[in-house]
Amino acid sequence: MPEWGLKGMTPDDRAPERAANATTKILRLVILSLQSLAIMCLVVFLLITDSGKPERFLTFALATVSCALITGVMFYSLWTLHKRPGAFAEPTRDEVTGLWDYRTLDRMLDEHLRHALASWERLSFLYVDLDNFKRVNDEHDHQIGNKVLGSVGELILSTIRSTDVAGRIGGDEFAIITPSSAKSQAMILAERLRKAIEGASFKPGPGITVDYVRMSIGVAEFPTDVADKESLIQAADQAMYRAKQGGGNRTAI
Numbered sequence: 506m507p508e509w510g511l512k513g514m515t516p517d518d519r520a521p522e523r524a525a526n527a528t529t530k531i532l533r534l535v536i537l538s539l540q541s542l543a544i545m546c547l548v549v550f551l552l553i554t555d556s557g558k559p560e561r562f563l564t565f566a567l568a569t570v571s572c573a574l575i576t577g578v579m580f581y582s583l584w585t586l587h588k589r590p591g592a593f594a595e596p597t598r599d600e601v602t603g604l605w606d607y608r609t610l611d612r613m614l615d616e617h618l619r620h621a622l623a624s625w626e627r628l629s630f631l632y633v634d635l636d637n638f639k640r641v642n643d644e645h646d647h648q649i650g651n652k653v654l655g656s657v658g659e660l661i662l663s664t665i666r667s668t669d670v671a672g673r674i675g676g677d678e679f680a681i682i683t684p685s686s687a688k689s690q691a692m693i694l695a696e697r698l699r700k701a702i703e704g705a706s707f708k709p710g711p712g713i714t715v716d717y718v719r720m721s722i723g724v725a726e727f728p729t730d731v732a733d734k735e736s737l738i739q740a741a742d743q744a745m746y747r748a749k750q751g752g753g754n755r756t757a758i
Contacts, residue, residue, distance in 0.1 A: 596609040596612075596613075597609050599658070599672070599673040601651050601654050601655055601658070601673070602654050602655055602657065602658025602661075602673045602679075603655065603658045603659065603662065604658045604661065604662070604671050604672045604673045604679065605670065605671065605672035605673070606672065606673065607672060607673065607674050607675060609672065610670065610672030610673075610674070610680060610682075613670050613672075613682060614630070614670075614682055614734060615734065617670070617682055617684050618727060618733075618734055618737075620684070621684065621685075621727060621728070622728070626684070626685050627685065627686060627687050627688075627726055627727065627728070627729065628682065628683065628684055628685070628686065628726070628727045629682075629683045629686045629687065629688050629690065629691030629724060629725065629726045629727070630680065630681070630682060630683070630691075630724070630725050630726075630727070630737050630738065630741045631680060631681040631682075631683065631691060631694070631695055631698075631722055631723070631724055631741060632678070632680055632722070632723040632724075632725075632738070632741035632742045632744070632745040633661075633678065633679040633680065633681065633698075633720055633721070633722050633723075633745070634677060634678050634679075634720070634721050634722075634745050634749065635657065635677035635678075635718055635719070635720060635721075636718065636719035636720065636721055636749070636753035636754055637717050637718055637719055637753075638650070638653070638677040638718055640717065641653050641715055641718070645709075645710070645713065649709045649710055649713060649715075652707075652709035652710065653707050653709050653715050653718065654673075654677065656705070656707045656709070657679075657702070657707075657718070658671075658673070660698075660701055660702060660705060661679065661681070661698065664694075664697055664698045664701050665681060665683075665694065665698070666683070666694070668683075668684055668685070669681055669682060669683050669684070669694070670682040670684075680738075680741075681694075681698075687726060687729075688724055688725070688726035688729065688730070688758060691724045691726070692724055692756060692758065695722040695724055695756040696756055698720065698722065699719075699720045699722055699754065699755070699756055702718060702719060702720045703719055703720075703754060705718070719753055719754035720754065721745055721746075721748035721749040721753050721754065721755060721756075721757075722745060722748060722755075722756045722757070723740075723741045723742060723743065723744025723745030723746070723747070723748060723756075723757055723758070724741060724744055724756060724757070724758045725737050725738075725740035725741040725744060725758070744757040744758050745757065
């Protein structure tokens with residue numbers, strides 16, 4: 506089984522930029538916290554001064570310590586969040602298909618799995634591989650192939666539910682997250698998608714018709730089938746390969 510997120514991976518030239526943006530956000534939040542602390546201390550000090558009661562300085566001192574503790578907790582929370590990979594990374598789309606790219610999809614899968622675990626809900630995962638796509642590149646070129654992939658991405662987006670999450674893993678492989686869905690419900694979606702591709706006729710260029718692309722789809726469910734993300738992806742991937750070994754253009758669990 507290919508390791509998740511590595512198949513079809515290209516270097517991320519924007520990684521340094523994202524890291525710099527994350528650091529900038531951290532610094533801005535820390536500065537904002539310190540400014541808030543200074544304002545709170547100033548307000549307390551002015552109130553004490555206006556009251557004319559020196560004993561209020563004890564209250565001022567306690568308030569200052571409390572503000573410092575709050576700021577420390579905020580800073581620690583922000584730093585912990587900053588250390589988490591991808592914490593401040595903005596979701597990005599795959600340029601060819603318009604679907605989420607594999608890094609964004611991976612983070613979204615983590616989030617949906619955490620939600621499913623916390624709310625005792627099911628989640629299904631679809632691993633999709635195109636059949637006969639190599640023929641497109643063999644008969645034409647990669648530019649035509651990319652246009653077909655773009656059309657496939659549009660078809661996927663128009664077929665899934667608004668709550669579903671679709672992304673491109675790499676090459677001609679895709680994945681779909683279906684929150685709050687049992688495997689039986691995900692199978693219905695998978696079949697609807699498979700039939701939509703089966704009946705599609707793409708026109709990626711003048712005088713070019715591509716009507717032979719099909720889909721093999723594997724479906725797995727969390728937590729009924731598996732207990733963690735890696736096992737979920739592996740189960741769906743293996744189901745997809747069973748679909749391909751059965752002749753392709755089918756859905757398997």
